[in-house]
Amino acid sequence: MANASSNAVKSAKRIVVKIGSALLVDPNTGVKQEWLDSLVADVATLHGNGAQILLVSSGAIAMGRNLLKLPRRALKLDENQAAAAVGQIELGRAWSQSLAKHNLVPGQILLTLHDTEGQTGRRSYLNARDTIERLLSVNAIPVINENDTIATSEIRYGDNDRLAARVATMMQADLLILLSDIDGLYTAPPVQDRNALLIPCVEKITPKIEAMAGSAGSELSRGGMVTKIEAGKIATRAGAAMIIASGKRNHPIASIIEGDPCTYFATQLNQSTARKVWIDGQLETSGAITVDEGAARALMRGKSLLPAGVTNVSGIFSRGDAVAIHALSGPLIGRGLIAYSSDEAAKILGAQSDKLEELLGYPGRPTLIHRDDMALISKENLP
Ligand code: GLU
Numbered sequence: 001m002a003n004a005s006s007n008a009v010k011s012a013k014r015i016v017v018k019i020g021s022a023l024l025v026d027p028n029t030g031v032k033q034e035w036l037d038s039l040v041a042d043v044a045t046l047h048g049n050g051a052q053i054l055l056v057s058s059g060a061i062a063m064g065r066n067l068l069k070l071p072r073r074a075l076k077l078d079e080n081q082a083a084a085a086v087g088q089i090e091l092g093r094a095w096s097q098s099l100a101k102h103n104l105v106p107g108q109i110l111l112t113l114h115d116t117e118g119q120t121g122r123r124s125y126l127n128a129r130d131t132i133e134r135l136l137s138v139n140a141i142p143v144i145n146e147n148d149t150i151a152t153s154e155i156r157y158g159d160n161d162r163l164a165a166r167v168a169t170m171m172q173a174d175l176l177i178l179l180s181d182i183d184g185l186y187t188a189p190p191v192q193d194r195n196a197l198l199i200p201c202v203e204k205i206t207p208k209i210e211a212m213a214g215s216a217g218s219e220l221s222r223g224g225m226v227t228k229i230e231a232g233k234i235a236t237r238a239g240a241a242m243i244i245a246s247g248k249r250n251h252p253i254a255s256i257i258e259g260d261p262c263t264y265f266a267t268q269l270n271q272s273t274a275r276k277v278w279i280d281g282q283l284e285t286s287g288a289i290t291v292d293e294g295a296a297r298a299l300m301r302g303k304s305l306l307p308a309g310v311t312n313v314s315g316i317f318s319r320g321d322a323v324a325i326h327a328l329s330g331p332l333i334g335r336g337l338i339a340y341s342s343d344e345a346a347k348i349l350g351a352q353s354d355k356l357e358e359l360l361g362y363p364g365r366p367t368l369i370h371r372d373d374m375a376l377i378s379k380e381n382l383p
Contacts, residue, residue, distance in 0.1 A: 004201050004264040005243045006257050012175035014136075015046065016240075018056040018164035019179050023247040024094075025062035031094045035250055037101070039179075042253035043141065044102035054132065054142045054171060055106075056164035057095065061148065063087035084148035095143045107135040110147035113159070116166035123320040126339065129170050130365075165231035169238035172275060172372065176235045177256070178228055179247030184263030185225060189214040202265045205233050236267040239274035276375040279322065279335055287315025287342055288324040289368070296327050299334065299376060304367040307348040307356065317342045325369070325376075334376035336369035 009015070019039070026032055043053050061080050064070075064087025070079060088110070095106045109132060115124040135142045146163050161178060168176040186196035192214070202209055213225035228244055235242045245262035249255055256262055269277070291299070295309020305325070317323055318341050325334045338345065345368065347359050356364040 003259055004266070005245070005262050006259050008175050008241050008243065008264060009046075009177070009253060009256050012051060012173075012241075014052045014054070014171065014173040015175045015177060016054045016056060016164055016168040016171070016173045017043070017177045017179065017253070018160060019058060019247065020160070020181065021058040021062040022181055023179060024057065024059040024091075025066070027062065027066065030063065030066050031059075031090075033094075033098075035247075036094060036098050038250035039247075039252055040095075040098040040102065040104075042251050043099075044104060046253065047102075047104065047139075047141070052136045054136075054144065054167060054173065055095070056144045056160055056167055057091060058145065058160045059094075060084040060087035060091050060145055063090045063094075081149050081151075088145065088149075091145070092143065095141075099141055105140045106143040107140040109135075109142050109144045111144060111163065111167075112147050112151055113163060113166065116163065116170050123318055125170065126320040126337065132167075132171055159227075161227040161231040162234065165234035165240075165242075168235045168240040168242075172272070173240050176231070176240050176242045177253065178231065178242065178244045179252050180228065180244055181246070181248055182225070182244070183246035183248075183261050184244045185209070185212060185229070187212055189225065198261050199263055200261065202232075202263060204268070205229060205236060205265065232265045236265050237269070237274065238278070239267050239269045239272070241265060241267045272372065275372060279337065279373065279375040284322065285315075285324045285335060286317035286321040287313065287338075288326055289313050289338070289345065290326045290328060291333075292328055296333060299325070299371075299374065302371055304371040305336070305369040305374070306353060306366065307345075307351045307368050308353070310345070310349045310368060313342060313345045313349055315342060317345075319344075323369075325374070332377060334374055336374035338369050339365050339367060339373075 024032060024036060047053055061083045064083030067086050067090060068083060070083060092108050099106050111128055115128045132142050144167055146159055164176060184198045186198055188196040190196045210229055213229045232242045242265040243256060243262055245252060245256050289310050290312040291309045292311050295305060299305060311328060317338060319339060320337055322335055323338045324332055325336055327333050344360060348356055351359055353366050
């Protein structure tokens with residue numbers, strides 16, 4: 001039966017799939033191989049149909065504590081970090097072997113939440129995004145986890161829901177699928193209310209919807225519905241739809257397509273509008289660049305800004321900072337996240353793309369500000 005979730009999976013071009021530890025790892029026997037292979041078969045089908053798939057996989061700590069035979073009690077932070085270090089290798093191997101059966105190659109990305117947060121870690125944000133983008137362009141499957149071994153805050157079960165939402169935002173995915181041990185959002189937490197009903201479609205995450213997830217702060221809600229709804233807020237506000245679906249069956253993504261019960265969270269915005277709203281909200285610019293008339297016209301036609309079109313650079317900024325973009329005659333025409341520091345930008349100002357390596361001393365990136373990283377003000381400000 002066709003429904004919103006089924007249609008969303010079928011039509012999405014870029015999908016982030018988050019896999020929870022309990023689905024992938026059995027506390028006694030390790031990787032749940034049959035389940036993993038069935039999920040990977042679904043991933044291979046979507047990939048074969050032209051979609052780009054990014055996997056956010058938990059399970060490092062669960063695998064590591066198995067391998068290290070750590071006690072069954074709650075682990076301390078450093079024990080968790082050691083378990084993650086051991087388990088992450090095993091986790092990568094499990095994905096790599098399963099994907100290889102379909103001639104697919106994974107690329108491992110370990111992130112901290114900070115790396116995915118444009119506002120505070122813009123440099124690592126751009127680096128992470130560019131690497132993941134490159135992996136996708138060479139047909140690899142990014143397998144992403146939090147870098148638990150260096151994470152400075154407590155590792156919390158459920159963080160990967162948020163990480164997956166941030167990855168979906170950062171990569172402008174159209175869809176985020178959270179595979180979980182529950183098949184969707186219910187009118188009340190089913191453990192508390194036996195009559196609770198599954199909600200197939202959420203148009204907007206309102207306080208009423210949040211209340212259905214149960215109270216935050218309780219031990220049970222961690223990694224439970226509350227963090228999933230939080231993830232939903234991040235994703236849907238940034239232009240990605242989200243599905244919460246059960247991963248407790250084999251072929252969990254094919255099951256969504258076939259119409260098995262799950263919850264679809266709609267987004268009101270498309271990703272590129274959402275991103276531009278975000279960039280436009282970055283009031284703090286660290287510098288400014290001036291562009292010539294030809295470049296200003298090219299930007300208005302939706303092109304990226306190349307060094308050749310820049311006539312002046314001012315201020316001190318790092319790669320990834322927000323800068324103001326001015327027309328030659330003066331007016332502000334937009335803002336963007338710049339791919340070069342102020343020193344580098346000054347060196348390549350006005351330069352043709354084939355001269356960048358000579359001027360920088362290393363092969364640079366062709367764009368100074370990528371069109372996806374730019375918010376323009378209005379056509380009236382054109383010179
Ligand atoms: N990053 C953790 C792990 O791989 C899991 C965190 C989570 O599931 O939210 O073990």
